Amino acid sequence: MATRARPGEREDALSRARIVEAAIEMLDGGNELTFRALAAQLRTGPGAIYWHVANKGELLAAAADAVIGEPQPVTDDPALTIRTAALEVFDAIDAHPWAGEQLARLSSQPTVLRIFERIGRQVQALGVAEAEQFTAASALLNYVLGVAGQHAAQARSVEPGTRRSDVLRAASTNLDPDRFPFIRDVAGQLREHDDRVQFLAGIDLILEGIRSRLPDGR
Amino acid sequence: MATRARPGEREDALSRARIVEAAIEMLDGGNELTFRALAAQLRTGPGAIYWHVANKGELLAAAADAVIGEPQPVTDDPALTIRTAALEVFDAIDAHPWAGEQLARLSSQPTVLRIFERIGRQVQALGVAEAEQFTAASALLNYVLGVAGQHAAQARSVEPGTRRSDVLRAASTNLDPDRFPFIRDVAGQLREHDDRVQFLAGIDLILEGIRSRLPDGR
């Protein structure tokens, strides 16, 4: 049996890490995650995976968690750190849209809590009053998760690389302009648009809301 | 055959409206939407449904759309209208968490575009500069969709009626306090918390960010 073993690639035993890695590869390839296909890829039976992973949901969560990554070091500018953290998440879901879908449908899972923690600490560093910290951090988190979900939805429905503004412009063409005047207007304005820049603009807007409530100025 | 026909309830022919209605009933009951179960409920075969609905995704989208509802009349206070519109969405996803999941994973679908349009028009009415309108409306929309997804995720994983703050407090107990100091802090502060009030506080925070950029003062 000619198993094409690439040089330096030992035929490791099955492990949670290898399973998650193979799952990520599969999802990144645009394929649906299936225990049968995954087992075939790992040259084993579907039952073997269940020794290392409880079920499909856990595997998807683990794959998303692996792809979101560990936090970057903080800077001494809390707002900058928040922007950086948010962009990290954006870049991760941009590279792995399926992870964006997971993020949006996971609640209080380690991955989301880690993002929340990271944002929350910087909210504290900004000097937000105790009573407002939860609101501020939640607003940022929910915005990020909302974008994650929309980004994933788009990746599913259009060709990769299509910008949100293009989708919106296309959608607005099919819309009754009398019922959707705003979308018509705004779609026209959106000539040059970068989803990443747009995402950051939203973060900055929320940060401005947070700042305007700060006890002392800035 | 004793079909228990309630008085005044004619045994209508199958229709898209009846199918969507039955689907909503099924989802509200906490059951998974299945073509077989739905067909049984409608006393027909699964194939019959396909004459009126293209596939499961379309049916879920139609059910979510039906449940989000038509916009309320606008007031002459744009901020108030935005708050009202946001609360309408929150109340709908609170009553039908499965619809929240759909919202979060649908992009540029009529339902989401309708919410976006509603928000966007009020953003214009607030006097936001043209170049900022898309950012402002997107920030609000993505926040709403993020909450929708989280709310749905929670409804799936805990008993109905559990508040986000309780989930967070429970989660924080299992968390390493050294790695999650913020969540630990904030979970402690969250004694009396209403998810609906909390949701609105986030909307107000973003609105404040929008206002702080207004050309003229308020």
Add this chain to the structure above:
DNA sequence: ACCTGAACACCGTTCAAGT
């Protein structure tokens, strides 16, 4: 302890056949 793969209990969807 870990792996195998057949088997179980489902799915969404199609389609020939009916009315």
Add this chain to the structure above:
DNA sequence: ACCTGAACACCGTTCAAGT
């Protein structure tokens, strides 16, 4: 035009049996 329901091509998950 609309409905029926068997059939197709899958799923996730379990579990007896192996090593």
